[in-house]
Amino acid sequence: MTETVFYIFAAIAVGSAAMCILQRSPVSALIWLVQAMLALGAIFVLLQAQFIGIIQILVYAGAIMVLFLFIIMLLNVGRVQSSDIRGAAGIAAALVVGGLIIAELSGLWAYTNARLGREVRASAGLVQAAYAFAGGQAAQHDTQVRGVVGGIAPPLFQVYLVPFEITSLLLLTAIVGAVVLAKRRA
Amino acid sequence: MLLGPALGLSALLFTLGVAGVVLRRNAIVIFMCVELMLNAVNLAFVALAQIYGVGGYLIVFFVMTVAAAEAAVGLAIILAVFRHHQSIDLQNINLLHG
Numbered sequence: 001m002t003e004t005v006f007y008i009f010a011a012i013a014v015g016s017a018a019m020c021i022l023q024r025s026p027v028s029a030l031i032w033l034v035q036a037m038l039a040l041g042a043i044f045v046l047l048q049a050q051f052i053g054i055i056q057i058l059v060y061a062g063a064i065m066v067l068f069l070f071i072i073m074l075l076n077v078g079r080v081q082s083s084d085i086r087g088a089a090g091i092a093a094a095l096v097v098g099g100l101i102i103a104e105l106s107g108l109w110a111y112t113n114a115r116l117g118r119e120v121r122a123s124a125g126l127v128q129a130a131y132a133f134a135g136g137q138a139a140q141h142d143t144q145v146r147g148v149v150g151g152i153a154p155p156l157f158q159v160y161l162v163p164f165e166i167t168s169l170l171l172l173t174a175i176v177g178a179v180v181l182a183k184r185r186a
Numbered sequence: 187m188l189l190g191p192a193l194g195l196s197a198l199l200f201t202l203g204v205a206g207v208v209l210r211r212n213a214i215v216i217f218m219c220v221e222l223m224l225n226a227v228n229l230a231f232v233a234l235a236q237i238y239g240v241g242g243y244l245i246v247f248f249v250m251t252v253a254a255a256e257a258a259v260g261l262a263i264i265l266a267v268f269r270h271h272q273s274i275d276l277q278n279i280n281l282l283h284g
Contacts, residue, residue, distance in 0.1 A: 006188055010195045017199055017222055021206030026214050033218050036199075040225055047192060049232045052246050056228075059250050064221065064257050071261045072214060075268050084212040084275060091209065098205040105197035111190040113237055152240055152247075160244050167251045174255035181262035 006046050013039035024083045026072050030065060037061040050148045192233035199226035213264050213274040217257070224253050 016036035023029040037060045044053035085091075156164060199222060206219030228246045235242025264274055271278050 003188065003191075006191065010191065013195065014198055014202070017202040020222065021202060021209060021215075021219060026212060026218075029215050029218060033222060036222065037225060040199075040229060043192070043195070043229065044232050047188065047232050048236060049243055049246075052228075052232055052243050055247070055250060056225075059254065060221075060225065064254055067257055067261060068214065068218065071265065075214075075265070075274065077212075077214070077274060084210055084215070086209055086211060094205040094208040097208050098201045101201045101204055102197065105201070106194070108193035108197050109190050111193055113189055116189065116234075116237065152243055155240055156244055156247070160248075163248060167248060170255050171251065174258050178258040178262040181259065182265050 002046055006043060009039045009042045009046070012036075013043065022085075024085070026077060027069070030068055030072065034061050034065050037065070051152055189233055189236065193230055196226045196230040196233065199223075199229065211276045213267070213276055213279070214261075216276070217260055217264070221253060221257070224249060 013036045016032045016039065020029045020032040020036060023032060038057060041053045041056040041061065044050075044056055086093075203219045203223035203226060206222065207216050210216050210219065228249055231242040231246050231249070235246075267279055268274050273279075
Protein backbone atom coordinates (compact mmCIF):
# COMPACT_ATOMS: atom_id res chain seq x y z
CA MET A 1 0.00 0.00 0.00
CA THR A 2 2.70 2.47 1.07
CA GLU A 3 4.71 1.44 -1.95
CA THR A 4 1.86 2.14 -4.37
CA VAL A 5 1.27 5.59 -2.88
CA PHE A 6 5.02 6.27 -3.00
CA TYR A 7 5.20 5.43 -6.70
CA ILE A 8 2.14 7.59 -7.48
CA PHE A 9 3.73 10.60 -5.79
CA ALA A 10 7.12 9.79 -7.34
CA ALA A 11 5.52 9.86 -10.81
CA ILE A 12 3.84 13.18 -9.99
CA ALA A 13 7.15 14.64 -8.77
CA VAL A 14 9.15 13.52 -11.81
CA GLY A 15 6.46 14.58 -14.28
CA SER A 16 6.08 17.99 -12.66
CA ALA A 17 9.85 18.52 -12.56
CA ALA A 18 10.07 17.64 -16.27
CA MET A 19 7.23 20.06 -17.07
CA CYS A 20 9.00 22.70 -14.96
CA ILE A 21 12.14 22.63 -17.08
CA LEU A 22 10.22 22.47 -20.37
CA GLN A 23 7.62 25.22 -19.82
CA ARG A 24 8.37 28.42 -21.68
CA SER A 25 6.65 30.80 -19.27
CA PRO A 26 8.43 31.26 -15.90
CA VAL A 27 5.07 31.39 -14.11
CA SER A 28 3.96 27.99 -15.45
CA ALA A 29 7.38 26.55 -14.67
CA LEU A 30 7.08 27.83 -11.11
CA ILE A 31 3.59 26.33 -10.64
CA TRP A 32 4.87 22.96 -11.87
CA LEU A 33 7.80 23.24 -9.46
CA VAL A 34 5.40 23.91 -6.57
CA GLN A 35 3.51 20.77 -7.60
CA ALA A 36 6.76 18.78 -7.55
CA MET A 37 7.58 20.12 -4.08
CA LEU A 38 4.13 19.24 -2.74
CA ALA A 39 4.57 15.68 -4.06
CA LEU A 40 7.99 15.57 -2.37
CA GLY A 41 6.38 16.70 0.88
CA ALA A 42 3.97 13.76 0.62
CA ILE A 43 6.92 11.43 0.00
CA PHE A 44 8.67 12.79 3.11
CA VAL A 45 5.58 11.89 5.14
CA LEU A 46 5.61 8.39 3.62
CA LEU A 47 9.27 8.06 4.70
CA GLN A 48 8.31 8.71 8.35
CA ALA A 49 9.55 12.32 8.30
CA GLN A 50 6.24 14.05 9.05
CA PHE A 51 7.80 17.21 10.50
CA ILE A 52 10.12 17.66 7.53
CA GLY A 53 7.17 17.08 5.17
CA ILE A 54 5.16 19.88 6.81
CA ILE A 55 8.21 22.19 6.81
CA GLN A 56 8.73 21.37 3.13
CA ILE A 57 5.20 22.49 2.30
CA LEU A 58 5.24 25.57 4.55
CA VAL A 59 8.75 26.86 3.78
CA TYR A 60 9.49 25.59 0.28
CA ALA A 61 6.15 25.34 -1.49
CA GLY A 62 4.89 28.29 0.52
CA ALA A 63 7.46 30.93 1.37
CA ILE A 64 10.31 30.43 -1.10
CA MET A 65 8.07 29.86 -4.10
CA VAL A 66 5.97 32.93 -3.28
CA LEU A 67 9.23 34.91 -3.21
CA PHE A 68 10.00 33.64 -6.73
CA LEU A 69 6.48 34.47 -7.92
CA PHE A 70 6.82 37.93 -6.40
CA ILE A 71 10.04 38.60 -8.30
CA ILE A 72 8.54 37.32 -11.57
CA MET A 73 5.59 39.64 -11.04
CA LEU A 74 7.85 42.55 -10.07
CA LEU A 75 10.03 42.16 -13.17
CA ASN A 76 6.99 41.53 -15.39
CA VAL A 77 8.70 38.66 -17.20
CA GLY A 78 5.72 36.32 -16.91
CA ARG A 79 4.65 36.78 -20.52
CA VAL A 80 7.46 35.86 -22.88
CA GLN A 81 7.46 36.16 -26.63
CA SER A 82 10.44 33.98 -27.48
CA SER A 83 11.47 30.77 -25.81
CA ASP A 84 14.57 30.88 -23.62
CA ILE A 85 15.29 27.19 -24.14
CA ARG A 86 18.66 26.81 -25.84
CA GLY A 87 19.00 25.48 -29.36
CA ALA A 88 19.92 22.00 -30.59
CA ALA A 89 23.40 22.20 -29.03
CA GLY A 90 21.91 23.07 -25.64
CA ILE A 91 19.38 20.23 -25.84
CA ALA A 92 22.15 17.80 -26.78
CA ALA A 93 24.33 19.05 -23.91
CA ALA A 94 21.43 18.66 -21.45
CA LEU A 95 20.76 15.11 -22.68
CA VAL A 96 24.44 14.14 -22.44
CA VAL A 97 24.95 15.63 -18.96
CA GLY A 98 21.64 14.21 -17.72
CA GLY A 99 22.38 10.80 -19.21
CA LEU A 100 25.84 10.70 -17.62
CA ILE A 101 24.52 11.61 -14.18
CA ILE A 102 21.63 9.15 -14.36
CA ALA A 103 23.97 6.39 -15.56
CA GLU A 104 26.26 7.13 -12.64
CA LEU A 105 23.47 7.20 -10.06
CA SER A 106 21.23 4.44 -11.41
CA GLY A 107 22.85 1.92 -9.04
CA LEU A 108 21.00 3.64 -6.19
CA TRP A 109 17.72 1.93 -7.20
CA ALA A 110 19.10 -1.42 -6.04
CA TYR A 111 19.86 -0.30 -2.48
CA THR A 112 18.09 -1.93 0.45
CA ASN A 113 18.57 -1.40 4.16
CA ALA A 114 20.42 -4.71 4.46
CA ARG A 115 22.83 -3.92 1.63
CA LEU A 116 23.55 -0.46 2.98
CA GLY A 117 24.24 -1.93 6.41
CA ARG A 118 26.65 -4.49 4.92
CA GLU A 119 28.55 -1.86 2.96
CA VAL A 120 28.80 0.56 5.87
CA ARG A 121 30.09 -2.21 8.13
CA ALA A 122 32.64 -3.21 5.48
CA SER A 123 34.07 0.33 5.28
CA ALA A 124 34.96 0.81 8.91
CA GLY A 125 36.72 4.10 8.34
CA LEU A 126 33.60 5.82 6.99
CA VAL A 127 31.43 5.80 10.08
CA GLN A 128 31.12 3.70 13.17
CA ALA A 129 28.41 1.33 12.00
CA ALA A 130 27.32 0.11 15.40
CA TYR A 131 26.93 3.67 16.59
CA ALA A 132 25.04 4.80 13.49
CA PHE A 133 22.59 1.93 13.39
CA ALA A 134 22.01 1.89 17.10
CA GLY A 135 21.38 5.61 16.84
CA GLY A 136 18.88 5.02 14.06
CA GLN A 137 16.92 2.54 16.08
CA ALA A 138 17.13 4.76 19.11
CA ALA A 139 15.84 7.68 17.05
CA GLN A 140 12.87 5.66 15.82
CA HIS A 141 12.10 4.59 19.35
CA ASP A 142 12.47 8.19 20.48
CA THR A 143 10.00 9.33 17.84
CA GLN A 144 7.50 6.73 18.95
CA VAL A 145 7.84 7.76 22.59
CA ARG A 146 8.21 11.55 22.34
CA GLY A 147 6.34 12.34 19.14
CA VAL A 148 7.56 13.65 15.79
CA VAL A 149 8.74 17.10 16.89
CA GLY A 150 9.88 15.91 20.32
CA GLY A 151 12.29 13.50 18.68
CA ILE A 152 13.94 16.24 16.60
CA ALA A 153 14.12 19.07 19.13
CA PRO A 154 16.66 17.69 21.67
CA PRO A 155 19.43 16.94 19.13
CA LEU A 156 18.75 20.23 17.36
CA PHE A 157 19.23 22.30 20.51
CA GLN A 158 21.89 20.15 22.15
CA VAL A 159 24.15 18.41 19.62
CA TYR A 160 23.59 20.90 16.78
CA LEU A 161 23.32 24.05 18.89
CA VAL A 162 26.33 25.83 17.34
CA PRO A 163 25.25 25.18 13.69
CA PHE A 164 21.77 26.36 14.68
CA GLU A 165 23.14 29.66 16.01
CA ILE A 166 25.35 30.05 12.94
CA THR A 167 22.22 29.59 10.84
CA SER A 168 20.67 32.64 12.48
CA LEU A 169 23.82 34.63 11.65
CA LEU A 170 23.59 33.40 8.05
CA LEU A 171 19.97 34.54 7.80
CA LEU A 172 20.87 37.96 9.22
CA THR A 173 23.68 38.30 6.66
CA ALA A 174 21.30 37.25 3.88
CA ILE A 175 18.73 39.86 4.94
CA VAL A 176 21.35 42.63 4.99
CA GLY A 177 22.81 41.45 1.68
CA ALA A 178 19.43 41.29 -0.03
CA VAL A 179 18.51 44.79 1.14
CA VAL A 180 21.86 46.23 0.01
CA LEU A 181 21.69 44.50 -3.38
CA ALA A 182 18.08 45.34 -4.14
CA LYS A 183 18.28 48.96 -2.98
CA ARG A 184 17.99 51.35 -5.86
CA ARG A 185 21.20 53.25 -6.43
CA ALA A 186 20.51 56.93 -6.04
CA MET B 187 11.68 0.67 3.77
CA LEU B 188 11.67 2.13 0.29
CA LEU B 189 15.34 3.09 0.57
CA GLY B 190 16.33 2.18 -3.00
CA PRO B 191 13.34 3.78 -4.74
CA ALA B 192 13.68 6.95 -2.67
CA LEU B 193 17.39 7.27 -3.52
CA GLY B 194 16.59 6.55 -7.18
CA LEU B 195 13.88 9.22 -7.23
CA SER B 196 16.34 11.62 -5.64
CA ALA B 197 18.86 10.87 -8.42
CA LEU B 198 16.19 11.37 -11.09
CA LEU B 199 15.07 14.73 -9.70
CA PHE B 200 18.67 15.90 -9.35
CA THR B 201 19.31 14.96 -13.00
CA LEU B 202 16.24 16.90 -14.09
CA GLY B 203 17.52 19.91 -12.18
CA VAL B 204 20.94 19.73 -13.84
CA ALA B 205 19.33 19.30 -17.26
CA GLY B 206 17.20 22.37 -16.57
CA VAL B 207 20.25 24.46 -15.65
CA VAL B 208 21.98 23.41 -18.88
CA LEU B 209 18.87 23.82 -21.00
CA ARG B 210 17.50 27.21 -19.97
CA ARG B 211 18.74 30.76 -20.34
CA ASN B 212 16.24 32.54 -18.10
CA ALA B 213 18.02 33.34 -14.82
CA ILE B 214 14.91 32.82 -12.67
CA VAL B 215 14.16 29.41 -14.21
CA ILE B 216 17.79 28.36 -13.68
CA PHE B 217 17.43 29.40 -10.06
CA MET B 218 14.27 27.28 -9.78
CA CYS B 219 16.20 24.30 -11.15
CA VAL B 220 18.83 24.82 -8.43
CA GLU B 221 16.05 24.68 -5.85
CA LEU B 222 14.90 21.43 -7.45
CA MET B 223 18.40 19.99 -7.01
CA LEU B 224 18.45 21.03 -3.34
CA ASN B 225 15.10 19.29 -2.89
CA ALA B 226 16.43 16.12 -4.49
CA VAL B 227 19.36 16.08 -2.06
CA ASN B 228 16.93 16.62 0.83
CA LEU B 229 15.05 13.52 -0.29
CA ALA B 230 18.26 11.47 -0.13
CA PHE B 231 18.92 12.76 3.41
CA VAL B 232 15.39 11.89 4.54
CA ALA B 233 15.60 8.41 2.99
CA LEU B 234 18.90 7.69 4.77
CA ALA B 235 17.65 9.19 8.04
CA GLN B 236 15.31 6.20 8.35
CA ILE B 237 18.40 4.15 9.16
CA TYR B 238 20.90 6.65 10.52
CA GLY B 239 18.64 8.55 12.88
CA VAL B 240 17.45 12.13 13.20
CA GLY B 241 20.78 13.62 12.08
CA GLY B 242 19.48 13.43 8.50
CA TYR B 243 16.34 15.41 9.36
CA LEU B 244 18.44 18.10 11.00
CA ILE B 245 20.65 18.40 7.91
CA VAL B 246 17.48 18.85 5.82
CA PHE B 247 16.46 21.57 8.26
CA PHE B 248 19.75 23.39 7.72
CA VAL B 249 19.64 22.89 3.94
CA MET B 250 16.21 24.55 3.88
CA THR B 251 17.51 27.52 5.86
CA VAL B 252 20.48 27.94 3.53
CA ALA B 253 18.13 27.62 0.54
CA ALA B 254 15.94 30.39 1.91
CA ALA B 255 18.95 32.67 2.42
CA GLU B 256 20.27 31.78 -1.03
CA ALA B 257 16.89 32.50 -2.64
CA ALA B 258 16.68 35.92 -1.00
CA VAL B 259 20.22 36.98 -2.02
CA GLY B 260 20.01 35.39 -5.49
CA LEU B 261 16.72 37.06 -6.32
CA ALA B 262 18.11 40.39 -5.12
CA ILE B 263 21.05 39.91 -7.51
CA ILE B 264 18.62 39.09 -10.35
CA LEU B 265 16.67 42.23 -9.49
CA ALA B 266 19.84 44.34 -9.61
CA VAL B 267 20.89 42.79 -12.93
CA PHE B 268 17.44 43.39 -14.39
CA ARG B 269 17.64 47.07 -13.44
CA HIS B 270 20.96 47.32 -15.24
CA HIS B 271 20.14 45.35 -18.41
CA GLN B 272 16.31 45.32 -18.59
CA SER B 273 16.61 41.58 -19.13
CA ILE B 274 17.25 38.41 -17.13
CA ASP B 275 18.34 36.38 -20.13
CA LEU B 276 21.81 35.03 -19.40
CA GLN B 277 22.80 35.79 -22.99
CA ASN B 278 22.80 39.50 -22.17
CA ILE B 279 24.60 39.19 -18.84
CA ASN B 280 28.35 39.30 -19.38
CA LEU B 281 29.51 41.74 -16.71
CA LEU B 282 32.50 39.56 -15.84
CA HIS B 283 33.50 39.10 -19.47
CA GLY B 284 37.10 40.27 -19.82
